[in-house]
Amino acid sequence: MQFGTPPLSPAARRAPTFHADPAADARQLLGALLPPRPALHHAHARLAVLGLATARALPQLLAALPRLPLAASHSYPLSLFRCASCASAFASNHLLRVLPHPLPLRLFPRLPRRNPHSFTFLLASLSNHLDADPAVAVSIASRLMGAHVHALAVKAGAAGDLYVRNALIHFYGVCGDVAAMRKVFDELPLVRDVVTWNAVLAGYVRAGMVGVAREVFDGMPMRDEVSWSTVVGGYVKEGELEVALGVFKNMVVQGVKANEAAIVTALSAAAQLGLLEQGKFVHEVIKRAGVAMSMNLGAALVDMYSKCGSVAAAKEVFDAMPWRDVFAWNSMICGLATHGLGHDAVQLFEKFVSEGFCPTNITFVGVLNACSRTGLVDEGRWYFKLMAEKYGIESEMEHYGCMVDLLSRAGLVQEAIELIEGMHIPPDPVLWGTVLSACKRHGLVDLGITVGNKLIELDPAHDGYYVLLASIYAKAKKWDEVRKVRKLMSNRGTSKSAGWSLMEAHGIVHKFLVGDMDHKDSVQIYNMLCMIDRRLAEAGYVPDVSSVLHDIGDEEKVHAIKVHSERLAIAYGFIVVEAGSPIRIVKNLSVCGDCHEFSKMVTKVFGREIIVRDGSRFHHMKDGKCSCHDYW
DNA sequence: ATAGGGTTAG
Numbered sequence: 001m002q003f004g005t006p007p008l009s010p011a012a013r014r015a016p017t018f019h020a021d022p023a024a025d026a027r028q029l030l031g032a033l034l035p036p037r038p039a040l041h042h043a044h045a046r047l048a049v050l051g052l053a054t055a056r057a058l059p060q061l062l063a064a065l066p067r068l069p070l071a072a073s074h075s076y077p078l079s080l081f082r083c084a085s086c087a088s089a090f091a092s093n094h095l096l097r098v099l100p101h102p103l104p105l106r107l108f109p110r111l112p113r114r115n116p117h118s119f120t121f122l123l124a125s126l127s128n129h130l131d132a133d134p135a136v137a138v139s140i141a142s143r144l145m146g147a148h149v150h151a152l153a154v155k156a157g158a159a160g161d162l163y164v165r166n167a168l169i170h171f172y173g174v175c176g177d178v179a180a181m182r183k184v185f186d187e188l189p190l191v192r193d194v195v196t197w198n199a200v201l202a203g204y205v206r207a208g209m210v211g212v213a214r215e216v217f218d219g220m221p222m223r224d225e226v227s228w229s230t231v232v233g234g235y236v237k238e239g240e241l242e243v244a245l246g247v248f249k250n251m252v253v254q255g256v257k258a259n260e261a262a263i264v265t266a267l268s269a270a271a272q273l274g275l276l277e278q279g280k281f282v283h284e285v286i287k288r289a290g291v292a293m294s295m296n297l298g299a300a301l302v303d304m305y306s307k308c309g310s311v312a313a314a315k316e317v318f319d320a321m322p323w324r325d326v327f328a329w330n331s332m333i334c335g336l337a338t339h340g341l342g343h344d345a346v347q348l349f350e351k352f353v354s355e356g357f358c359p360t361n362i363t364f365v366g367v368l369n370a371c372s373r374t375g376l377v378d379e380g381r382w383y384f385k386l387m388a389e390k391y392g393i394e395s396e397m398e399h400y401g402c403m404v405d406l407l408s409r410a411g412l413v414q415e416a417i418e419l420i421e422g423m424h425i426p427p428d429p430v431l432w433g434t435v436l437s438a439c440k441r442h443g444l445v446d447l448g449i450t451v452g453n454k455l456i457e458l459d460p461a462h463d464g465y466y467v468l469l470a471s472i473y474a475k476a477k478k479w480d481e482v483r484k485v486r487k488l489m490s491n492r493g494t495s496k497s498a499g500w501s502l503m504e505a506h507g508i509v510h511k512f513l514v515g516d517m518d519h520k521d522s523v524q525i526y527n528m529l530c531m532i533d534r535r536l537a538e539a540g541y542v543p544d545v546s547s548v549l550h551d552i553g554d555e556e557k558v559h560a561i562k563v564h565s566e567r568l569a570i571a572y573g574f575i576v577v578e579a580g581s582p583i584r585i586v587k588n589l590s591v592c593g594d595c596h597e598f599s600k601m602v603t604k605v606f607g608r609e610i611i612v613r614d615g616s617r618f619h620h621m622k623d624g625k626c627s628c629h630d631y632w
Numbered sequence: 633a634t635a636g637g638g639t640t641a642g
Contacts, residue, residue: 090634097635120635166636173637198637205638226638233638261639268640300640330641365642398642 090111123167174201205234229262274586276308299328306335336364340627342374368402407440501565582609
């Protein structure tokens with residue numbers, strides 16, 4: 001595997017110090033960028049080719065500035081700003097783009113030399129600024145500024161320039177102002193090229209109007225690979241993952257060379273769906289089309305394989321990457337954690353830190369998840385502290401979620417409650433839900449009743465809380481209360497989101513609902529399920545119906561549980577997945593307790609492997625055991 | 633000599 005994008009050398013990773021003399025700066029910067037490795041990053045290569053002829057290199061240097069680690073360079077742009085009065089049009093245009101806001105707008109009217117290019121640089125700067133910072137104040141100010149720049153361009157007679165128009169369309173798209181964007185687009189129908197069309201496409205996608213984007217795409221007089229990848233990205237953004245993959249396949253079939261963006265996006269779609277065959281197809285496209293492997297692609301592949309249940313393939317890709325960025329490390333660490341390989345995840349985190357990388361909030365989601373899933377209580381507490389104290393990362397809801405889970409699971413329910421009550425943001429009810437299920441597990445009846453009633457008040461539509469509370473009452477043999485909770489639940493008319501299970505077979509995705517009879521092979525599936533049930537009963541399996549709360553008899557409960565979507569998928573797996581291969585299932589909800597037992601038993605009795613991805617983790621089941629250690 | 637569109641981790 002070839003990876004074509006090496007990172008900066010260690011020398012360049014340290015922020016350079018800058019002098020007032022741009023010539024000296026250029027030499028120093030180029031020195032820092034010169035190759036530890038034969039291949040250089042694109043921008044750096046351009047710099048190196050231009051050599052040390054500073055006068056010529058300066059604009060390129062400026063162009064490369066935003067991509068370089070210039071933490072210590074606050075005064076540098078200002079010193080450039082002061083020299084701008086004598087800058088050439090060429091250099092000052094670059095200045096417009098690289099200076100931090102609000103310098104470009106202050107600089108623009110004072111520049112002695114401007115040309116139509118200047119407007120595009122200025123607009124690009126505004127768009128970047130707006131894109132990078134979603135704050136309302138920034139947004140309003142930038143929009144006003146953009147409209148002002150638009151007016152200036154009209155006055156200067158530059159508004160008909162193709163590049164200026166494209167930059168304007170992009171700008172209004174970033175603002176989310178599709179009406180203004182459309183107006184610029186419609187004004188001069190003859191001054192358009194593929195970039196114009198792509199900018200409009202992207203504007204609609206950004207505004208969440210993927211349907212309109214699709215109409216534009218279908219009617220475009222010209223398309224290139226960016227048009228395709230924008231549409232694929234649009235569908236992924238809207239959660240229409242199957243459609244996104246369909247468009248991607250169409251692109252490949254039509255012979256359009258898939259670019260990195262399209263592939264990364266398609267991999268993300270496959271990852272979110274959890275469909276390994278789809279993901280492998282995208283990987284094949286990479287290999288067949290000879291797309292150069294990059295850090296982005298590597299990271300996306302690692303993520304895809306982890307989320308599609310093949311942590312081994314993820315590791316293989318990760319290990320083959322000669323250079324990795326934070327994305328790649330985070331994907332791998334989080335992947336190990338969701339697969340229950342907590343020790344490996346923590347070990348990898350330590351390696352990551354020892355190689356000089358700086359963890360992000362996502363890294364800690366992975367690490368804390370790893371600790372919680374593996375029961376590493378002390379380590380979890382320690383990393384939680386480390387995150388804030390050493391790295392200055394503020395805890396987000398996900399971090400609290402991991403910690404509450406970690407503590408509750410270990411029986412430290414009181415500590416979990418203290419953590420929730422001390423939070424600096426309003427806690428998500430889900431955190432209390434974690435505490436509630438811990439109360440059930442650890443038999444804390446009184447606390448469970450308090451928390452359960454509070455939760456039902458907070459979120460009356462969530463049926464899981466009623467189920468938990470009722471089972472806590474049941475555990476305490478308070479049958480009157482159990483009945484009351486049931487009644488409350490049916491009166492409130494809680495809506496449980498419908499559970500489904502997906503199964504892939506030879507490129508076709510099969511979706512099952514509870515008691516589903518719609519599948520074309522339904523008869524065979526139910527026959528298979530009967531056979532499995534018989535064999536499991538012989539092996540001593542007894543259904544546990546405690547998770548069924550409907551007011552029905554036990555016999556009916558057993559029946560209800562027997563046709564859970566997951567079991568239908570397993571039965572179908574017996575029919576279509578060749579022996580020796582694991583049966584892979586993707587679920588939207590958590591596995592119910594009895595299905596979990598049932599599935600484990602299947603792996604033991606029939607000697608098959610089952611891999612289930614539920615809402616938040618993987619269950620690797622083999623020989624009657626599960627990687628989650630029966631806690632989820 | 634300069635310019636414009638698309639990109640992923642919880």
